[in-house]
Amino acid sequence: MAVRLPRLTQAQASLTSEVLALNEHGQQVPTAMPAERALTVYVDKRELVTLMTLGPHPEWLVLGFLRNQRIVPSAQALDSVTVDWSLGEGLVGEPGVAAVKTWAEAGVQPPPRAERVVTTGCGQGSVFGQLMDDIAGMALPAQQRMSQAQLYSLVGTIRLKETTYKSAGSVHACALFSLEGDEPRLLFFVEDVGRHNALDTVAGWAWMHPQQAHGPLAIYTTGRLTSEMVIKTAQMGIPLAISRSGITQMGYQVAQQVGLCAIGRATNRRFLCYTHPERLILQPELASPPP
């Protein structure tokens, strides 16, 4: 049965801009900066929230935000997401606008501005209130595992990406991999000014590509595995989270409880598996010799 997916615009905006900065020798050097754009989200004409984004895929960001905040139960509840940067491109001046239209029969009740708060990350205005309920209800695929060879391949794929980070720095990346078959397959890669937005964009992409975002999956992020990153990954039903960075104590505890295998410090052939090592098929013969 064909699934009815919402119609999305494909709003474009430049991701970097260049200025002349002054270096320590007093020389003017061309320096790239990532964009940071304000995008105000309206659901059925009611203002919901303003997100700050690099702007690569604003429609998927909005979708994933609505998904991860559980404001919308499925992509099928939406008629369309229309993004327009034209008023000032979301830079200082006027925010861009994302207009979300729901199907009346889906009965979506966007929270009043009142509740916008529940939305945030990065240590302020967090989702803590519902944390325990969330954890209790999560079920991750019990059998899913990943081999050390797959982990190395996945990290190697990320390393080869041409990225905004490489050209301008100051952004976080997030990627979705399929672990079907021997070689992990990169399904989707995105960068944004914040790691939460990057992960939300992955969630939005996955809703729009149900055939591809299927089977055994893993999330890669350059950001730290805080409680919220772990919860969002688990909410997507994905039991493997790999980070170039580390983990917080609450991220660890949540991963332990929900059965998610959290792997950090993943660079080159090194890594640390913090939780649920039974999901990782160790192949120490692939690692460099111990120091």
Next chain:
Amino acid sequence: MAVRLPRLTQAQASLTSEVLALNEHGQQVPTAMPAERALTVYVDKRELVTLMTLGPHPEWLVLGFLRNQRIVPSAQALDSVTVDWSLGEGLVGEPGVAAVKTWAEAGVQPPPRAERVVTTGCGQGSVFGQLMDDIAGMALPAQQRMSQAQLYSLVGTIRLKETTYKSAGSVHACALFSLEGDEPRLLFFVEDVGRHNALDTVAGWAWMHPQQAHGPLAIYTTGRLTSEMVIKTAQMGIPLAISRSGITQMGYQVAQQVGLCAIGRATNRRFLCYTHPERLILQPELASPPP
């Protein structure tokens, strides 16, 4: 005239914990993780927001949060900030509690839960709505400058700090320096799970130490200079922001507009001055020779 400052508790909590992680050789290695604690803030018994924090100085974090969100006009409006971690230490289970008591005559009107949203950072639920108004009203000390020698000294001071970051990673640091005299003086240093919380804690410390947080000041942060970091620095009346990381386009634009000198990529003897170089006294003879 003596200034009446609020009474604060000094709630203590451990900042790191250790677990055994599995490395690429299949070896179990003791690994430190930073704490990540939930702290629910009540103003005059009304719930305001839940912050996620490492927990080094929860009282100053709460103060600085109330300051930077402009919920409270001055420290003198508050009778006390009482933090209690005892119910579960703010880890998974029960959040810690911060009870803020205002003086009735100060007429503080904490926003309803409704407005909690305005509080956040990291790209979601941002302060954008008031951005333009904020910028228009800001006045930074016109004459304040910093020499390249002072910048190097400041970065060197940070490098020598014993930090949670060095032991456990995954946190951001923020520091307040006095630029009175030749050698910058480190007034306050703090780390937290998010760069916004670290900067808010600096703002709270500064409110409690008006004699010290006085004269020419500079902010150092390990985090990126996004619009919100720049706005918060400028709101504190500080015209110099130095980052180990880079800047976003909106951070750049805001810094330009408010007259703030934003310096990024500051490590060892290197840096990039993005905006208002007239505040930086260049001494290229102190830099390593150009490549």
